Amino acid sequence: METSVNTKTPIYPIRTAAKLLGISIPTLRMYEKEGLIIPHKTEGNQRIYSEADLERLRCIRRAISDSKISINGIKTIYSLIPCWEVVKCSEDDRKNCNAFQGHEQPCWTFNHPNTICADRDCKECDVYTKYSECGKVKGLIKKISGFN
Amino acid sequence: METSVNTKTPIYPIRTAAKLLGISIPTLRMYEKEGLIIPHKTEGNQRIYSEADLERLRCIRRAISDSKISINGIKTIYSLIPCWEVVKCSEDDRKNCNAFQGHEQPCWTFNHPNTICADRDCKECDVYTKYSECGKVKGLIKKISGFN
DNA sequence: GATAGTTGATAGTTATAAATATCAACTATC
DNA sequence: GATAGTTGATATTTATAACTATCAACTATC
Numbered sequence: 001m002e003t004s005v006n007t008k009t010p011i012y013p014i015r016t017a018a019k020l021l022g023i024s025i026p027t028l029r030m031y032e033k034e035g036l037i038i039p040h041k042t043e044g045n046q047r048i049y050s051e052a053d054l055e056r057l058r059c060i061r062r063a064i065s066d067s068k069i070s071i072n073g074i075k076t077i078y079s080l081i082p083c084w085e086v087v088k089c090s091e092d093d094r095k096n097c098n099a100f101q102g103h104e105q106p107c108w109t110f111n112h113p114n115t116i117c118a119d120r121d122c123k124e125c126d127v128y129t130k131y132s133e134c135g136k137v138k139g140l141i142k143k144i145s146g147f148n
Numbered sequence: 149m150e151t152s153v154n155t156k157t158p159i160y161p162i163r164t165a166a167k168l169l170g171i172s173i174p175t176l177r178m179y180e181k182e183g184l185i186i187p188h189k190t191e192g193n194q195r196i197y198s199e200a201d202l203e204r205l206r207c208i209r210r211a212i213s214d215s216k217i218s219i220n221g222i223k224t225i226y227s228l229i230p231c232w233e234v235v236k237c238s239e240d241d242r243k244n245c246n247a248f249q250g251h252e253q254p255c256w257t258f259n260h261p262n263t264i265c266a267d268r269d270c271k272e273c274d275v276y277t278k279y280s281e282c283g284k285v286k287g288l289i290k291k292i293s294g295f296n
Numbered sequence: 297g298a299t300a301g302t303t304g305a306t307a308g309t310t311a312t313a314a315a316t317a318t319c320a321a322c323t324a325t326c
Numbered sequence: 327g328a329t330a331g332t333t334g335a336t337a338t339t340t341a342t343a344a345c346t347a348t349c350a351a352c353t354a355t356c
Contacts, residue, residue: 015301024346029304044353046302067252068313070343073221080228080286085293100290103282104215134251138228142248144293145233163331172316177334192323194332216343218313302353309346315339322333 007055010040010048017049021057028057034071035109036060036078038123056132063133078106081137083127085144089116155203158188158196165197169205176205182219183257184208184226186271204280211281226254229285231275233292237264 005011018025031037032047037056039047049057063069069077079102084094093115094100099107108122122128131137153159166173179185180195185204187195197205211217217225227250232242241263242248247255256270270276279285 013301014303025302026347027345030345033304042353044302046353064344067224068218068220069224070216070218070221070313072216072343073218073224076215076217076221076282077225077228080225080282080289082289082293084290103286134224134228138251141228141230141289141292142232144289145230161331162333173332174317175315178315181334190323192332194323212314218343220313297356299356300354303351305349307346307348309344311342311344312340313343314341317336317338319335319337320333322331324329324331326327326329 007051010050010053012049012054014047014049017047017054017057020054021061023061031057031060031071034075035106036071036074038108038128040123052129059133072104075105076103077134077137078131079103080141081107081127081131082140082144083107085140086127086130087116087120087125093117155199158198158201160197160202162195162197165195165202165205168202169209171209179205179208179219182223183254184219184222186256186276188271200277207281220252223253224251225282225285226279227251229255229275229279230288230292231255233288234275234278235264235268235273241265 012020014025014028018028021028028037028047032039037053037060039049039053041047060074063074064071079099084097084100089097089100096114097107097110097112097117099105099110099112106128107117108125108128112118112120117125131140160168162173162176166176169176176185176195180187185201185208187197187201189195208222211222212219227247231237232245232248237245237248244262245255245258245260245265247253247258247260254276255265256273256276260266260268265273279288
């Protein structure tokens with residue numbers, strides 16, 4: 001168990017995060033509303049970002065600014081992540097899962113009643129943390145088909 | 149072997165296709181330049197579209213106008229289609245294949261020297277014809293992981 | 297308890313992707 | 327061979343997604 005400060009420790013309030021990324025505070029809130037990012041929150045509901053969150057956000061910014069992929073495009077790409085292979089959910093889970101059925105929203109933006117994910121915290125889940133960019137998504141698709 | 153006129157038979161010149169879709173001729177040319185569509189061509193290099201082409205284009209239009217996915221987003225999504233599972237290419241093929249490695253362009257926009265695809269006509273390939281929309285792409289990803 | 301920073305919401309701005317218009321050179325059809 | 331339609335290329339327009347500013351109500355820190 002990691003106890004010291006690491007890349008996942010939330011430390012930056014929204015103003016600092018925005019400044020480090022070179023964007024405005026409302027933009028950060030929008031990315032969250034769109035389901036691209038899940039920052040930590042304080043008891044008083046204030047957002048705090050970790051170094052890993054910033055890295056994820058830089059990745060999102062590259063997709064938007066450099067690769068010219070729209071936010072809805074990014075959401076759709078995230079929705080293609082084969083999450084069922086990552087969390088190893090059951091056939092019943094998949095039947096009950098809106099994320100498995102759809103292709104508009106990332107799985108972590110859904111409620112998951114009656115699935116293995118119901119008890120889990122999406123922002124700690126590998127599906128959310130490990131496949132933030134296209135190359136990694138494609139890498140996972142290759143992997144589940146037996147290749148690398 | 150199908151001999152009569154079917155959905156894949158090229159019949160519409162560009163003006164007709166544009167009118168049927170409610171878009172301009174330059175827009176149709178742009179979609180082709182971006183690699184979203186591969187229309188048939190006459191001996192004199194003029195485009196002719198089939199009913200299947202129109203259906204594909206309607207699907208692209210929905211992605212852009214309704215789902216708000218940018219053209220580069222659509223290209224990226226197409227690049228995630230696990231084509232290697234569809235054409236059953238060899239490990240050597242995959243090593244030599246820019247489509248397998250990348251995630252910016254659909255595989256049918258690449259030259260495929262030194263792969264099984266070198267001899268094939270991409271616009272007849274299942275990769276191009278069968279996975280024109282997101283739901284179908286996700287369906288294929290599910291399938292190769294053993295589910296439906 | 298006063299100051300600084302946050303919240304979500306709405307209204308407004310801006311940057312630019314997507315679409316169109318126009319062109320001279322070429323192809324098709326009668 | 328004349329008319330209509332096409333080609334690719336470049337320049338221009340337009341629609342709007344992405345972003346920002348501002349607000350009163352709330353939270354944090356001294």
